[in-house]
Amino acid sequence: MDIFTNLADGFATALTFQNLALALLGTFLGTMMGALPGLGPANGVAILIPLAFTLGLGATPSLILLTSVYYGAMYGGRISSILLNIPGDEPAMMTCLDGHPMALKGRAGEALSLSGVASFVGAFLATWGLILLAPQLVKFALLFGPAEYFALFALAFATLGGVSSTNQAKSAFAAMLGLGLAVIGVDTQTGVPRLTFGEVHLYDGLDFLVAIVGLFALSEVFIFLEHRHGSADAGKSAATKIGRITPSWSMLKATTPTMLRSSALGFIAGVLPGAGASLGSFISYSFEKRLKDRDGTFGKGDPRGVAAPEAGNNAAAGGALVPMLALGVPGSGTTAVLLAVLLSLNITPGPLLFQNNADVVWGLIAALFIANFMLLAMNIPMVGLFTRLLMVPPRILMPIVAMVSFVGIYGISGSSFDLLVMIGFGVMGWVLRKLDVPLVPIILGTLLGNTMENNMRRAVTIANGDYGTLVGSPLAISLWAVAIIGFVLPLFVGRLVKARMHARRDTESSTSD
Amino acid sequence: MxxxxxxxxxxxxxxxxxxxxxxxxxxxxxxxxxxxxxxxxxxxxxxxxxxxxxxKPDSEPEWPSLGRLAEILAAVVVMVLYAEFLPVVGFLIATAFATTYLTWRLDTPPLQAVLIGTLTSGGIYVVFKLILGLSLASGPFGF
Missing domain, CATH: 1.10.287 (Helix Hairpins)
Incomplete structure (x- = not known):
């Protein structure tokens, strides 16, 4: 079996002392970031990228660190959902529905450990899904030429807005803003400076890491300043009794079918472009509720209502890695940030990644398995530690976040100019979040802008200036068709789903994942 | 609107x-x-x-009051000053001031804010510079 030899090689790569230590650090930091309200997976990964970069970590170790953070954050989000009824990050919002009622009944410990197991099952199955599906997608992607890639990117932008925003015009605006920012700098094909307004610092283009950290991390600090939200949320209900921290066998047995169903649904939701973990947990919970809620126990502390969204969002997190690795088109906010990692390490994701950097891919996959076991171990016996961390008040935490962002960005370039640009992005992020403009398309635009343009220009140049080539193959036409449907359909159908999804979420969190 | x-x-x-x-x-x-x-x-x-x-405007977002807006503006000014002064006075001093300001504005009592600011700055310095070996801005005093 090809897969197993590859996987064995992957484990050989991942099982070094350094990589294991990084995975452990990543899972710990990730769980913490997920648990703390206000710091989601996208923020967490964003803050750590510049650090991984300046520490001079190689490709595989950086990826192991950051994907561990990503998986960890998916685990951690549930802790504050259950204990405080405040989602630690957006995908965990559905966990509030049944998790908090369980905590109120004095079964917080059971809810925490059950959701930990559900997270494990979701992530474990999704990693297998990744192994099986990604190589197939790679084979398919090898059929793509420049025109098809251009269409694929358009598809990513068109569908990303469908879920991440309530207003399609605003997500289109965000995508164009991102693409527009990517254009700044010296044109790669002809060497002329574009939109630099004579500023030499801009000739290299805007560093997307600066944009990401500013938009995600700093804007969060501004939101906290705005609400003067300095005291810990945990203070109020810290008295919640945790209770026993192991789930009973009967409860695990009762929820196993739920976990399996939800993992499958979540994985599919994650693979679909533009959806991500939030949709994964939403779909899993809704489906489970429709299927099993005969006595009206959902929403009142039904264990299945805790297991479903947690298995769903962790499975979606794994699923979202599939298009990111195989096609280079991320399916969610956090994977967009992970794409930034790959790009800044000079690795181009996509079909060639699996051929040229097979060690990176399989090392990463092996690390995901290892991280997942670490997370299970960390999240069941040590859950008490994380609940205590929730008591760190934002008035201490938020300045640290801001300063670590500055340290990371300054570490890359050592220039004050980049810091100023980052502050600019922070302010912009704050204003756009107030206006309910999603931030993820902006990030995706700055990341993919150059590749998208190059593919377009390559396609047209090959066809001797004939723009018809962009819709010249059946594959390209079908991609465009899906893109258009994906953009237009939410205008009619999506409103319903989104209204229900957004009803439960913090109105200002545009850093959806 | x-x-x-x-x-x-x-x-x-x-x-x-x-x-x-x-x-x-x-x-x-x-x-x-x-x-x-x-x-x-x-x-x-x-x-x-x-x-x-x-x-087709969406419903009006909740804008902060003028005072809160001034708060954010002030924070932006502090961050800009931080960026400008970082290479001049060095990491430890600049960060201690910036953190003190931010945590003070998030409702930490002044004296405690100074303490938190100093500790945060020192903590980041120890972790990133001394343990991880990252290069931070060094001012006239070498830190």
Whole structure:
């Protein structure tokens, strides 16, 4: 079996002392970031990228660190959902529905450990899904030429807005803003400076890491300043009794079918472009509720209502890695940030990644398995530690976040100019979040802008200036068709789903994942 | 109303963007597409999206009161000062001041804020510079 030899090689790569230590650090930091309200997976990964970069970590170790953070954050989000009824990050919002009622009944410990197991099952199955599906997608992607890639990117932008925003015009605006920012700098094909307004610092283009950290991390600090939200949320209900921290066998047995169903649904939701973990947990919970809620126990502390969204969002997190690795088109906010990692390490994701950097891919996959076991171990016996961390008040935490962002960005370039640009992005992020403009398309635009343009220009140049080539193959036409449907359909159908999804979420969190 | 203003600003950005694109001097060596087409396309969609936002505004966001707005502005000023002074006075001092300010504005009592600021600055310095070996800005005193 090809897969197993590859996987064995992957484990050989991942099982070094350094990589294991990084995975452990990543899972710990990730769980913490997920648990703390206000710091989601996208923020967490964003803050750590510049650090991984300046520490001079190689490709595989950086990826192991950051994907561990990503998986960890998916685990951690549930802790504050259950204990405080405040989602630690957006995908965990559905966990509030049944998790908090369980905590109120004095079964917080059971809810925490059950959701930990559900997270494990979701992530474990999704990693297998990744192994099986990604190589197939790679084979398919090898059929793509420049025109098809251009269409694929358009598809990513068109569908990303469908879920991440309530207003399609605003997500289109965000995508164009991102693409527009990517254009700044010296044109790669002809060497002329574009939109630099004579500023030499801009000739290299805007560093997307600066944009990401500013938009995600700093804007969060501004939101906290705005609400003067300095005291810990945990203070109020810290008295919640945790209770026993192991789930009973009967409860695990009762929820196993739920976990399996939800993992499958979540994985599919994650693979679909533009959806991500939030949709994964939403779909899993809704489906489970429709299927099993005969006595009206959902929403009142039904264990299945805790297991479903947690298995769903962790499975979606794994699923979202599939298009990111195989096609280079991320399916969610956090994977967009992970794409930034790959790009800044000079690795181009996509079909060639699996051929040229097979060690990176399989090392990463092996690390995901290892991280997942670490997370299970960390999240069941040590859950008490994380609940205590929730008591760190934002008035201490938020300045640290801001300063670590500055340290990371300054570490890359050592220039004050980049810091100023980052502050600019922070302010912009704050204003756009107030206006309910999603931030993820902006990030995706700055990341993919150059590749998208190059593919377009390559396609047209090959066809001797004939723009018809962009819709010249059946594959390209079908991609465009899906893109258009994906953009237009939410205008009619999506409103319903989104209204229900957004009803439960913090109105200002545009850093959806 | 906010969305109408936002749409108008967006449209303005699109027009300026298109204008700036047209100012790009083309090189004599160019590919079939040239450096202008893609940004022009962006400007067009940006403009259309802005018009759509202005014509169909969402419900009004909750803007902060003037005092809160001033709070954010002040924080921005502090961060800009931080960025400018970082290379001049060095990491430890600049960070201690910036952190003290931020945590003070988030309702930490002043004395405690100074303590938190100093500890945060020192903590980051120890972790990133001494343990991880990252290069932080060093001022006249070497830290």
């Amino acid at each position: 906010s969305d109408r203003i936002f749409g108008a600003v967006g449209l303005l950005i699109a027009i300026v963007y298109a204008w700036a694109t047209l100012q790009i001097e083309e090189s004599f060596l160019s590919d079939a597409v040239g450096p202008k087409t893609f940004p022009l396309g962006i400007a067009v969609i940006l403009g259309l999206a802005s018009i759509a936002i202005a014509l």
